[in-house]
Amino acid sequence: MDVTTWYLEQTSRSDLLTAKPPAIEVDIVRAEVISPEFSRFLNTAVGGDWHWTDRLSWTWRQWASWLERDVETWVAYHRGTPAGYVEFVPGDDAAVEITCFGLMPWAIGRGIGGHLLEVGTARAWDLAERHPGREPTRRVWLHTCSLDSPVALANYRARGFQVYDTKVNAPGDEYEGPAPGPWPGAGPRSLPGSPPVPGAPADPE
Structure with missing residues (x-):
């Protein structure tokens, strides 16, 4: 099955659209201290169910070098527990790329994604x-x-992002077989009271 990639952008601060409040209490805090260990944890915990494999081979030094590029990481917490995160990095021509965004499996379907x-x-x-x-x-x-998550594209569009390019490519070897999960052998995960993982519907409004 071919993989479709959508490229989206906002070209004005006024493009950003407001999301409805999350269903549970959420605090969003910037991780101001460079921590390769914490960033790797977020990347594997959020992306393990969605074939986020490009950074799995990174060394500690590679993570540190990446984070030293003025990368910012903003983490959503519920009752002290990480619920998801946004990572972005400045680039050329005053552009900023959102490089990672997603929720922990337990947080999917609780209205957090749009707000985050x-x-x-x-x-x-x-x-x-x-x-x-x-x-x-x-x-x-x-x-x-x-x-990626089946609601990801709708969530981006609901926040005012517009598609400016679309590409279709054959998937690489890294996409063959099941997603790796956050660590070897984890498999699909859910906790009591959480929607099934992956693919649980989330409200993009």
Whole structure:
């Protein structure tokens, strides 16, 4: 099965659309201390069910070098427990790329995704306020694909992102077989009271 990749963008702060409040109490906090261990945990815990495999081979030094590029990570917490995160990095021409966004399996379907994406995108737009000397953001962009959560594209569009390019490619070897989960042997995961994982519907409004 071919993989479709959608590239989306906002070209004005006014493009960002407000999400409805989450169904549970959520605090969104920036992880200000560079921690390869924490960033790797977030990446595997959120992306393990969606074939996020490109960073699995990274060494500690590779993670540290990546995070030193003014990468910002904003984490959503519920009662002290991580529920999801947004990661973005500044690039050329005052553009900011949202490089990672997603929820922990237990948090899917609780109305957190739209709110987290709204807050994370707003922080991408005001990135220069936290980095003196950096040019104000003029564009925020990201990409998602047909192997990601089935509600990802709708969530991005609901927050005001517009598709500007679409590509269809044959999947690579890394997409063969089941998703790896957060660690070898984890398999599909859910907790009591949580929707099934993966693919649980979430409200993109």
